[in-house]
Amino acid sequence: MSGLRLTLRQIGYENRAFWRNPAAAFFTFAFPLLFMAIFNVLFGERAAGFFTPAIIVFGVVTATYTNLAMMVTIARDAGVLKRIRGTPLPAWIYLGGKIGHSVAIAFLLVVIVAAFGTLAYGVDVPWGGLPAMLLVLVVAAATFSALGLAVSGLIPNADAAPAVVNATILPVLFISNVFVQMEAAPRWLDTVSHLLPVRHFADAMMELYASGAAAGVPWTELGVIALWGVIGVVGALRFFSWEPRG
């Protein structure tokens, strides 16, 4: 079988396994929508143009970074990765299957959140900015997937996975215009947030949601996100482990 066919086949098996844990699958989608409903109650419908792209960012980050780091660590400690390593399946195809499935789930989530924002809260779909938005989503999904794999290498065992993953991503989400506007933040915190990829992802999505085609392609933001993608790939190559630990 060719590499592409094998990868698609792996994505298929990942997908089957994913939907057979209905509770996990349900909350992957319900969680962001719940946040949207809460934001709507708190801030009113006029803020929907802000929180719809913010929740898209949140959804993509959880579906890729959080999800992959946890799943891969659990699979590693259960001996699944080591088992695969003993077969002729190339490592990149196995991981490609996991990443491919996470990205597919992330995109499904984006469509659901965007549709919910439009249908429930009347947020305009920025059709003109769609090509640029797709580009941002692809680069961000790849970057957060790579970072998820890299961080799994730093997690000592499966029991520690939720703690490490949440501790690395929640503070970043809070200082990146996702849950809280950064307008009132002190200068230094604003600088820190600009060094991290989530801020750029959120700013790009909000700008595209607000201005559509007029926003153009957010090259600066894309550049910073992609740079973090490279850091993620290097980190994954350096720290990733096939052997169960702990």
Added chain:
Amino acid sequence: MNEPAIELRGLRKSYGPLEAVRGIDLRVERGEVFALLGPNGAGKTTTVEILEGHRRRTAGDVSVLGHDPGRNERALKERVGIVLQQTGVDEYLTVREVVEMVAGYYPRPRDIDEVLDLTGMADQASQRVKKLSGGQKRRVDLAVALAGDPELLFLDEPTTGFDPSARRQAWETLRGLARLGKTIFLTTHFMDEAQALADRLAVIANGTIVASGSADELIGAVNATTRIRFRLPEAVELPDTFGARREVSAWEIETDEPTRTLHELTEWALGAPAELIDLEVSRRSLEDVYLELTAAVAEA
């Protein structure tokens, strides 16, 4: 082909200051069932995981089907099946899906139904792995290892944790694979398992091979290979000349000349006269030899 399935020369492996494997030489022929026997911590898993390509060696030459397993080559992995000590398959997939998925990684996989039959998992084929018992999961592991129709099969303690009937069943499966001409390399700390399955075996203790050969050769290599046991009627004492040991109510003689010893013993008994109650003549077991060999190393 005369090339052996596995050849090891001077294999060493250190973990920091600890030397787990201290210079092992081994040769396993094609079609052979070979057992690496030793107590926990002797270096069995380290050795087999180096052969599987899961660990890097510190020194020595290793050849598996003509390849160096340290190079992580796909061409070698396509010809080898591995059963690790720990199970590791996706629990949300069914048994058939897991075997099918893995079969697709190999150029010439074995028929899925045949694999399920061979491992006795045909009836559970549509069950999710999550729902299976521990013993059944082990069999799924074996099915996964057989999916690619490998020439060489590695099994690291395949029956640890099995109940006696499950072990017998697993042995039958492995014998069936041996009849198909597969080369099998297994590690175990059960003497009876090595004796029941292996054409040849090596005893490893403290990182070195202390003995190797067929089970018969190993038993034969130690003197006084036959054991004679019996009881005597009350108040009858055995002469010291037999060099017997008293074990609770029974007498035990170890000899490497069983014909002569038995002759002298029965002659004495007829003359006494005394009956040799529950007379039993047996070969020393591999277990005796094994305990002797590994104890010698532990003392050294």
